[in-house]
Amino acid sequence: MRSPIVLVPACVNPVGLHAAHTAQFKYVAAVADGARCAPLIMPALGEATDFEALLDLADGILLTGSPSNVHAGLYGQAVLDPALPLDAARDATTLPLIRAAIERGIPLLAICRGFQEVNVALGGTLHQSVHSVAGMSDHREHKGHTMEEQYAPIHHVQVEPGGVLARALGGVDRIMVNSLHGQGLDQLAPRLAVEARAADGLVEAYRVRDATGFTLAVQWHPEWKLMDNPDSLKLLQAFGDACRHYKKTRIK
Numbered sequence: 001m002r003s004p005i006v007l008v009p010a011c012v013n014p015v016g017l018h019a020a021h022t023a024q025f026k027y028v029a030a031v032a033d034g035a036r037c038a039p040l041i042m043p044a045l046g047e048a049t050d051f052e053a054l055l056d057l058a059d060g061i062l063l064t065g066s067p068s069n070v071h072a073g074l075y076g077q078a079v080l081d082p083a084l085p086l087d088a089a090r091d092a093t094t095l096p097l098i099r100a101a102i103e104r105g106i107p108l109l110a111i112c113r114g115f116q117e118v119n120v121a122l123g124g125t126l127h128q129s130v131h132s133v134a135g136m137s138d139h140r141e142h143k144g145h146t147m148e149e150q151y152a153p154i155h156h157v158q159v160e161p162g163g164v165l166a167r168a169l170g171g172v173d174r175i176m177v178n179s180l181h182g183q184g185l186d187q188l189a190p191r192l193a194v195e196a197r198a199a200d201g202l203v204e205a206y207r208v209r210d211a212t213g214f215t216l217a218v219q220w221h222p223e224w225k226l227m228d229n230p231d232s233l234k235l236l237q238a239f240g241d242a243c244r245h246y247k248k249t250r251i252k
């Protein structure tokens with residue numbers, strides 16, 4: 001059987017003087033090496049995208065992290081800190097893609113910004129600054145640290161028993177994760193079920209309760225050096241297995 005194709009929606013960032021569709025190596029490598037699927041970077045063309053044509057090709061979707069924030073207007077708020085980066089082209093591409101992929105039962109793994117996008121796509125809201133919310137921890141990386149330090153496991157998450165995450169991890173109830181985000185989940189979209197929380201109560205993982213395919217969204221970064229982290233590898237392998245199953249059983 002040919003490898004399942006996993007769409008990796010791009011961000012839009014400047015490369016030199018020009019805007020470019022970009023996807024970080026570590027996410028693309030996670031699809032190839034961890035999930036053992038064929039990654040296909042999808043441009044962020046917004047409403048010019050032929051979603052149905054691309055979803056006809058796709059056996060899975062991996063939504064990456066990114067320094068940019070989901071635009072607050074998409075969940076009914078004004079942007080509180082205009083200094084933080086946005087990516088309107090990515091928002092206009094991923095939000096419709098997420099809704100259409102879930103309706104088709106296409107496996108979905110969403111990471112960090114991707115985790116926040118799925119919640120917004122399905123009607124949830126975000127804290128624009130988790131660390132400013134009373135009682136919440138600071139989940140941001142320390143900018144003065146090395147990259148190794150920034151992506152090192154820093155806090156634990158408590159895993160809900162009986163969920164997609166618990167199953168993928170082989171039944172463990174708590175794991176250590178890295179943390180590199182300033183935004184976080186506030187109101188969970190109605191279709192989502194919590195899979196893990198941080199000690200301050202912040203939702204760190206969820207699935208789409210009524211999806212017919214595999215769905216898992218995590219606020220941390222399993223793609224980082226995943227071959228050295230057995231928990232991360234298990235998540236990517238579970239996603240890859242779901243993509244292989246989808247490819248084998250899909251109607252067209």
Ligand SMILES: N[C@@H](CCC(=O)NCCCC(=O)O)C(=O)O
Nearest residue numbers: 065066067068112113181182183
């Ligand atoms: N901007 C959002 C999203 C955080 C996020 O995805 N961070 C990762 C950036 C780098 C990477 O992809 O590894 C927020 O701050 O909450």
